[in-house]
Amino acid sequence: MDTISHLVLGFEVATSLTNLTYCFLGVLLGTAVGVLPGLGPIATISMLLPFTYGLEADTALIMLAGIFYGSQYGGSTTAILVNLPGEASSIVTTLDGHAMAKQGRAGQALAAAAVGSFFAGTVGTLFISLLAPPLAVMALQFGPAEYFSLILLGFVASIVLASGSLLRAIGMILLGLLLGFVGVDVSSGAARFTFGNINLLDGVNFVVVATGVFGIGEVLASLDNELGRPAAIASVKSKFLTREDWRRISWPIVRGTGLGAVLGVLPGAGALLASFSSYALEKRISPNADQFGHGAIEGVAAPEAANNASAQTAFIPTLTLGLPGSATMALMLGALIIQGIQPGPNIISEQPGLFWGLIVSMWIGNLMLLVLNLPLVGMWARMITIPYQYLFPVICVFCAIGAFSLSNNTFDVLAMALFGFLGYVFRKLHLEPAPMLLALILGPLMEEYLRRAMLLSQGDPMVFITSPTSLIILVAAAGLLASVLSSSFRKVREEALVEED
Amino acid sequence: MKVSQDAASGAVLTAIGSISLFVASGYFIGTARSMGPGYAPVMVSGLLVLVGIALLLRSRFVADVPVTGLRLRSTVMVLASIVVFGMTVEGLGSFLAVLLTLMCSAAGSARFRFTPLPILGAIVFSAACAGTFSVLLGLPMPVIGSWLQPLLFN
Numbered sequence: 001m002d003t004i005s006h007l008v009l010g011f012e013v014a015t016s017l018t019n020l021t022y023c024f025l026g027v028l029l030g031t032a033v034g035v036l037p038g039l040g041p042i043a044t045i046s047m048l049l050p051f052t053y054g055l056e057a058d059t060a061l062i063m064l065a066g067i068f069y070g071s072q073y074g075g076s077t078t079a080i081l082v083n084l085p086g087e088a089s090s091i092v093t094t095l096d097g098h099a100m101a102k103q104g105r106a107g108q109a110l111a112a113a114a115v116g117s118f119f120a121g122t123v124g125t126l127f128i129s130l131l132a133p134p135l136a137v138m139a140l141q142f143g144p145a146e147y148f149s150l151i152l153l154g155f156v157a158s159i160v161l162a163s164g165s166l167l168r169a170i171g172m173i174l175l176g177l178l179l180g181f182v183g184v185d186v187s188s189g190a191a192r193f194t195f196g197n198i199n200l201l202d203g204v205n206f207v208v209v210a211t212g213v214f215g216i217g218e219v220l221a222s223l224d225n226e227l228g229r230p231a232a233i234a235s236v237k238s239k240f241l242t243r244e245d246w247r248r249i250s251w252p253i254v255r256g257t258g259l260g261a262v263l264g265v266l267p268g269a270g271a272l273l274a275s276f277s278s279y280a281l282e283k284r285i286s287p288n289a290d291q292f293g294h295g296a297i298e299g300v301a302a303p304e305a306a307n308n309a310s311a312q313t314a315f316i317p318t319l320t321l322g323l324p325g326s327a328t329m330a331l332m333l334g335a336l337i338i339q340g341i342q343p344g345p346n347i348i349s350e351q352p353g354l355f356w357g358l359i360v361s362m363w364i365g366n367l368m369l370l371v372l373n374l375p376l377v378g379m380w381a382r383m384i385t386i387p388y389q390y391l392f393p394v395i396c397v398f399c400a401i402g403a404f405s406l407s408n409n410t411f412d413v414l415a416m417a418l419f420g421f422l423g424y425v426f427r428k429l430h431l432e433p434a435p436m437l438l439a440l441i442l443g444p445l446m447e448e449y450l451r452r453a454m455l456l457s458q459g460d461p462m463v464f465i466t467s468p469t470s471l472i473i474l475v476a477a478a479g480l481l482a483s484v485l486s487s488s489f490r491k492v493r494e495e496a497l498v499e500e501d
Numbered sequence: 502m503k504v505s506q507d508a509a510s511g512a513v514l515t516a517i518g519s520i521s522l523f524v525a526s527g528y529f530i531g532t533a534r535s536m537g538p539g540y541a542p543v544m545v546s547g548l549l550v551l552v553g554i555a556l557l558l559r560s561r562f563v564a565d566v567p568v569t570g571l572r573l574r575s576t577v578m579v580l581a582s583i584v585v586f587g588m589t590v591e592g593l594g595s596f597l598a599v600l601l602t603l604m605c606s607a608a609g610s611a612r613f614r615f616t617p618l619p620i621l622g623a624i625v626f627s628a629a630c631a632g633t634f635s636v637l638l639g640l641p642m643p644v645i646g647s648w649l650q651p652l653l654f655n
Contacts, residue, residue, distance in 0.1 A: 223575035400586035413587030459534030
């Protein structure tokens with residue numbers, strides 16, 4: 001069978017000594033940044049991106065992917081032990097995970113999260129290997145109108161998932177699009193918004209924006225309340241799940257995995273939506289519904305499985321369509337492009353080693369994470385206690401080196417400082433920057449697809465509705481937007497997103 | 502006076518939208534069939550102005566969280582540390598630039614004290630950075646920069 005020979009090829013690539021080493025480095029770093037509140041995968045991946053130029057494309061991708069899904073693991077550790085979501089997607093885990101920790105069952109919560117995540121990672125890997133090839137074939141039929149609608153769907157999803165007001169999130173998308181216009185327009189050759197500065201002709205580099213807004217901006221925001229009381233860390237006693245625990249978490253993990261795998265494929269949906277809809281589902285159907293919020297182990301296992309499954313399957317649209325669903329995936333896409341590889345429907349046939357190697361490495365990485373997280377949880381717990389005044393100067397240094405090494409240019413470093421300030425102001429105004437980053441990266445593509453679609457249709461905007469695929473996508477986007485305005489979804493959304501800063 | 506987050510974001514977005522609308526209106530717009538470089542920017546800036554105005558209007562009618570002030574010390578020191586890095590990395594070299602960035606940003610913390618152990622740590626970390634990035638990874642930033650080389654090697 002094809003799938004098997006592909007996975008064998010993937011195994012050969014992923015188990016080379018170099019790739020194994022970088023995979024390990026990636027998940028190790030990922031766990032670390034996931035554990036540390038105030039340093040997320042977006043800042044880390046963008047800081048490290050310039051240093052992967054010298055690596056082979058598959059090695060670079062394997063490491064960056066490891067940082068991404070490793071941070072999902074690490075985030076749950078902090079969520080359970082300190083009641084702080086290390087990652088946005090582990091907000092839900094704080095609800096029951098920390099309640100369990102307060103009852104002295106922190107170890108069981110961690111084990112449930114790890115088992116759920118590992119199972120989900122395994123299924124997610126299989127899911128990609130089965131679904132990505134047919135999707136790539138389908139994507140070959142997509143024209144500019146379909147791509148334009150897909151990007152729009154991604155924007156709508158990221159607006160829906162942004163915390164706080166929808167209007168502000170829309171504003172941030174538009175701001176990102178504007179930033180994307182800066183530089184030479186590809187079709188006319190006209191310089192736009194460059195204000196006569198030659199450094200801006202190539203556009204605003206997304207790494208500069210990401211390290212500035214998410215790295216430096218986050219540092220400034222954290223320094224705002226640095227004199228707050230240090231968090232208390234729950235201690236871990238036994239990590240063994242009882243037979244009763246296993247019985248309670250098995251089906252929630254399976255359901256969470258299924259839900260997460262499907263939601264991960266949707267552009268813009270991502271880990272956050274997966275984890276909270278899986279929590280909502282379990283709360284509705286569980287026989288122990290009354291325990292939710294007071295330490296129900298299902299409430300930890302299911303959303304953790306869901307967020308890990310979606311973290312894996314989020315690679316499907318990124319790799320096969322070239323359309324990242326989230327800001328983190330957009331960075332992965334950027335990494336591929338820097339390596340000279342154009343993601344899209346042809347990537348599976350043109351770069352089989354890269355594609356299948358990456359997929360298999362994610363499974364191997366998940367196995368490493370299981371080992372890294374369960375026995376070593378004490379080490380990670382100690383990392384949470386590193387005082388922030390020692391941590392943030394180091395973050396500043398890495399951001400500065402990262403920005404400088406993009407093109408050995410002082411301009412990029414100064415621009416990053418500016419975006420750091422903007423990132424701080426955005427947080428003050430409760431303007432969420434993730435949609436802006438997504439729009440900055442996808443904006444130029446979107447404009448190009450719009451142009452081409454309108455050229456083909458002779459200026460008739462109906463083309464977006466007359467193409468059935470495009471129509472379905474637009475209806476999905478409209479449905480998503482409408483669902484936010486409905487009161488019940490709004491309540492879940494507010495509950496899940498309220499603590500996101 | 503307390504400014505709500507809605508009012509402040511509305512004002513910022515309206516201002517950015519208006520400026521870019523003004524700039525973009527100078528570009529060739531074209532038609533829907535054949536879009537010029539100004540077509541999409543004008544649309545996006547126009548929408549941004551609308552969103553900004555909507556936020557401003559909402560702030561008049563819906564109570565919202567007030568904006569808290571920026572913390573001056575950390576903001577200035579952290580941003581200055583980045584600027585210092587950018588200005589000195591080629592001249593002073595990676596070791597000193599990293600050390601300066603560390604010290605400058607650390608001074609932004611309210612817990613900052615001049616004590617020997619953290620300073621020693623900073624020196625070790627700077628040396629490790631210079632070793633990793635300049636020597637091992639071979640990034641084009643010298644360990645000892647162009648300003649210092651004449652002093653040392655003359």
